[in-house]
Amino acid sequence: MSNLPNVVPGTRAVEDLPHAHRCGARWSGANTSHCGACCRTFTGVEAFDRHRPDGVCTDPAALGMTLARDRAYDAWF
Secondary structure, X not given: OOOOOOEOOOOOOEOOOOEXXXXXXXXXXXXXXXXXXXXXXXXXXXXXXXXXXXXXXOOHHHHOOOEOXXXXXXXXX
């Protein structure tokens, strides 16, 4: 039996993260924000708000945002 966590296919997220969305994304953290419209996850509310400057989702990469690599899931900051 492996001690490695069960990784959700197509992501870096492990199945035992406490928060989930119907899109399949999983995350943890009290400040982490997930967008139900574009199904991207952000390190906090400020990053979430930044990707919706006019109430419409914008690709975080196009805004110069990067992925936080210190988490078990993809989150933009």
